[in-house]
Amino acid sequence: MSAHSNRPQRKAVPVSQIERKTFRLDCIRFTLQGWIDIIFKNYILLIAIRVFDLADYAKGLLSAAPYIGMALTPFVVHFFTQIYPMPSNYATTLWLFIASIALVIASLTNEWFIFFVAIMFAKLLYKQTLPFATDIYNQNYPKERRGWIISKLFTILALSGIVAAKFCGKVLDYSLMNYRQILLLAGIATLLCGYIYYKMPNRHIFSRESQSTLHSNLLILCNDRLFTLILFLWSLMSFAFQMTYPLRMEYLANRCYGLNLSNDTISLITVIIPSVTRIASTLFWGKIFDTQNFAVMKIMIDLCFLTSIPTFFFTDNFALWIISAIALGLNYGGNLTAWQLWVTKIVPSPEKLGAYVSLDVAIMGIRDALATTFGYFLLSHAISLHTICVIAILLTVISAIGFCFLVKHPRLC
Numbered sequence: 455m456s457a458h459s460n461r462p463q464r465k466a467v468p469v470s471q472i473e474r475k476t477f478r479l480d481c482i483r484f485t486l487q488g489w490i491d492i493i494f495k496n497y498i499l500l501i502a503i504r505v506f507d508l509a510d511y512a513k514g515l516l517s518a519a520p521y522i523g524m525a526l527t528p529f530v531v532h533f534f535t536q537i538y539p540m541p542s543n544y545a546t547t548l549w550l551f552i553a554s555i556a557l558v559i560a561s562l563t564n565e566w567f568i569f570f571v572a573i574m575f576a577k578l579l580y581k582q583t584l585p586f587a588t589d590i591y592n593q594n595y596p597k598e599r600r601g602w603i604i605s606k607l608f609t610i611l612a613l614s615g616i617v618a619a620k621f622c623g624k625v626l627d628y629s630l631m632n633y634r635q636i637l638l639l640a641g642i643a644t645l646l647c648g649y650i651y652y653k654m655p656n657r658h659i660f661s662r663e664s665q666s667t668l669h670s671n672l673l674i675l676c677n678d679r680l681f682t683l684i685l686f687l688w689s690l691m692s693f694a695f696q697m698t699y700p701l702r703m704e705y706l707a708n709r710c711y712g713l714n715l716s717n718d719t720i721s722l723i724t725v726i727i728p729s730v731t732r733i734a735s736t737l738f739w740g741k742i743f744d745t746q747n748f749a750v751m752k753i754m755i756d757l758c759f760l761t762s763i764p765t766f767f768f769t770d771n772f773a774l775w776i777i778s779a780i781a782l783g784l785n786y787g788g789n790l791t792a793w794q795l796w797v798t799k800i801v802p803s804p805e806k807l808g809a810y811v812s813l814d815v816a817i818m819g820i821r822d823a824l825a826t827t828f829g830y831f832l833l834s835h836a837i838s839l840h841t842i843c844v845i846a847i848l849l850t851v852i853s854a855i856g857f858c859f860l861v862k863h864p865r866l867c
Contacts, residue, residue, distance in 0.1 A: 477607075481610055486647050490644055492619050494520070506569060512566075514826060518823040524823075525816050528813065531812040546587065547648040550651065556573070557641030558637075583651075588795075619725035623716075623720065674813055683856075685817055687856040690849045691755075693828075694850045702766060706720045706723065728783035729783065739792070753857045755792065761778070762779075768843070797814055
């Protein structure tokens with residue numbers, strides 16, 4: 455389907471009051487979420503390395519916690535569908551409220567174990583909101599411009615993340631004990647995000663067809679071969695990404711690699727430059743999703759990630775690190791837009807969205823939890839960073855080749 459044929463459709467759909475209000479609230483929520491995501495993805499690991507000096511297994515579990523939470527989402531969807539039915543926005547509010555309490559507890563402790571447990575709990579709950587957020591997007595935003603809207607929101611997310619990264623890097627460079635304020639800030643932002651979800655104009659409860667059970671998941675995987683194949687190919691690249699992403703922080707921050715850069719410089723390489731690139735490319739990715747075959751988009755995303763690996767781990771050259779950061783930002787922007795919405799493009803009927811999304815999130819959670827811990831497992835068993843990166847490159851190449859065979863599939867147009 456060409457971009458020319460799609461544009462009139464997108465303009466023909468009027469903006470409803472629900473869409474307008476949801477977007478206004480989402481602009482605030484994504485601003486807050488930019489801070490939460492940066493702290494969760496980068497600074498909690500930095501705190502674990504430089505403040506608490508956690509063992510490799512503990513750092514691996516902290517990195518894997520969001521994905522373990524995602525793996526548990528079928529049970530969460532089942533709970534809020536069958537046991538205690540609750541609208542999507544209310545369920546999200548409840549989970550974020552509890553996560554904010556855990557972050558406050560983590561900010562008040564000096565004990566590594568309490569910090570570890572509280573952060574694990576907060577990350578688990580935070581990621582379990584994904585199926586409900588996707589349901590809200592599906593209900594409140596029209597499919598003709600859903601990718602465009604989400605890409606604009608991710609631009610806000612990235613801008614907020616840049617500010618958060620610069621602020622957190624400076625604060626931790628001033629004193630590592632300022633980690634308390636950073637975690638407290640994340641707790642307040644999480645609480646406010648929960649309140650914004652509560653105010654959203656969405657009272658939809660997943661139908662019985664949306665509940666994700668072992669039987670329904672097996673039926674989907676067996677009957678929808680395209681969905682299963684995409685999950686497999688996507689899993690190869692995501693496994694490679696998650697296996698190496700925490701090791702970027704390890705490579706730059708851990709003294710054993712001889713770099714030991716400042717927190718501010720680490721923020722520049724791992725957060726700020728990728729975020730700026732993501733901002734510059736996010737509307738492009740939104741248009742690609744709305745107008746082009748999805749397989750083409752995934753091939754482009756895979757190639758960006760391939761570029762980012764050797765230019766980061768196989769050198770200590772600052773200029774190459776910048777190239778790697780730019781490629782990583784392109785990959786992250788495209789992957790985030792694609793993953794947030796791709797199920798809405800191929801799901802056979804709206805009633806099955808909950809089952810498809812929760813299955814997608816669960817598989818991603820299991821896969822990425824294994825990938826993150828696997829990277830640290832290999833590292834702790836004297837496998838070099840270079841060897842781990844070669845494995846990641848091979849997995850991504852196989853993924854890209856697989857998507858080449860899906861370029862003309864009609865369901866992906």
